[in-house]
Amino acid sequence: MKRFVLAFLFFVALAGAWQLMVQTGRWSPVLLPSPRDVAVYLWSAAQDGTLVAAIGVTLRRLLVGYAIGLAIGLPLGLLSSSVRFVEDTVGVLALGLQTLPSVCWVPLALIWFGQTEGAMLFVVIMGTVWSVMIATDTGARTIPRVYARAARTMGSEGFHKWTRVILPAALPHLITGMKQGWAFAWRSLMAAEIYVTVLSGFGLGHLLHYGRELNAMDQVIAVMLVIVAIGLLADKALFGPWEHFLHRRWGINAREA
């Protein structure tokens, strides 16, 4: 509670400093809108539905792309951790592609898929798959061998061993990988939305982009705040319960893991 109050006070002070800077009049309100202007924009955008609609569009793309990315990345990571052939082929590819900033996928996605939802999803999936795969691979490799050995002498083999021993043993690493994948998916999607105008849906990235086009700095800053807030909330909502479980059951402090 004390920490919560401290964080709250910090942000109030931050907003206060911002307000003071505006009041000095050194910067044009076009460049630096006041916190109040931003709040007014947020309120009106929430009222007329643009903000809610944009958040809905963005989250849908994000969740679908992320889910597909996980569905591909997790099994690939497990495979490359145990099959030398996959490690030497797809594993190397993943290492290379992971270093590619996800925004670099945008031109390719545009040419392949045009200005469609497909392009959006493609960018998000490419941003997610490789980092999830690499984190899963690393995780599965660092499982103490004694777990699998103990399980085998108790009669656990094959599918049973994978689902009851290897996967749970890799859980802390899987969650780290999923978290990292989430961060990458989020960044990729914002890049895609800012660069690609899609008629099928108007997301937060577009809102940000048009804020700049219209020189509406209150809109730009407001949307940035919303993006940060969603990132924070999603982190807590999606991974909070898992981290809590890891902390209670394994004694792992997830923030250090």
Added chain:
Amino acid sequence: MLDSIGSYGPPGPQPAPKLIVDGVSKWFRTPRASVHALDDINLSVGDGEFICLVGPSGCGKSTLLDIIAGLTRADAGRVTADGQLVEGPGRHRLVMFQESALFPWLTAFGNVMFGLKLVPDLSRAERRETALRYLRMVGLERFAHANVHELSGGMRQRVAFARSLAPDPHVLLMDEPLSALDALTREQLYADIQRIQQDRRKTIILVTHNVREAVCLGDRVILLSPTPGRIRESFPIHLPRPRDVNSIQLAEYTERITAALKGYIVPETV
């Protein structure tokens, strides 16, 4: 001398041996060298017998245990358990490991249940009841729902012991299960293991480098020497149970075996 191994055992009529290690040899090959780890190991273990394999590090005693468990393949020779050739790991030859091999994603109870769930023809209620009975046996019934990270090192090995016994394996293999514990905890576990063994009469093979521990627990102490690992001598321990690890009689055995052990290492290394 090797011929005499197997003639010792628990008093009474001698049934067919529970476990036979027949001419097992093992080499470890690396790109640079080939290490002869085990050389022509012959061993026969009676039903309900507690065997301790003792030797300095590098004598291949853990490798031998792995081969008996079916986790490692022998390059020559074979292992038969209950008349069946050992071809891979299985729940009839359970291994209890040195480091905590408890699964941190399960509670103490969940860990004991893991092996029990792999035993066919048990009802859910029977499994639960068995798990709790074994946790009670090692004195941890109150900690059934504790998480692994909340248990001390000694408690973890107790849970591991319960987990190994609960599925009622034909042979229990213990790979230095107590060597990571402090002396006091270890002494307590000597007493517990002996008490449970009196009651259950399991066939146990325990690997250790601690001669005193071997004398305290074993019906028979088997001495291995390194490079290549060979069985050198077998010492039947005729001491009443429960044995106190600090008793004088036990120290006398320990001294004799340690002296013999040194005899096998020194000439080869100097």
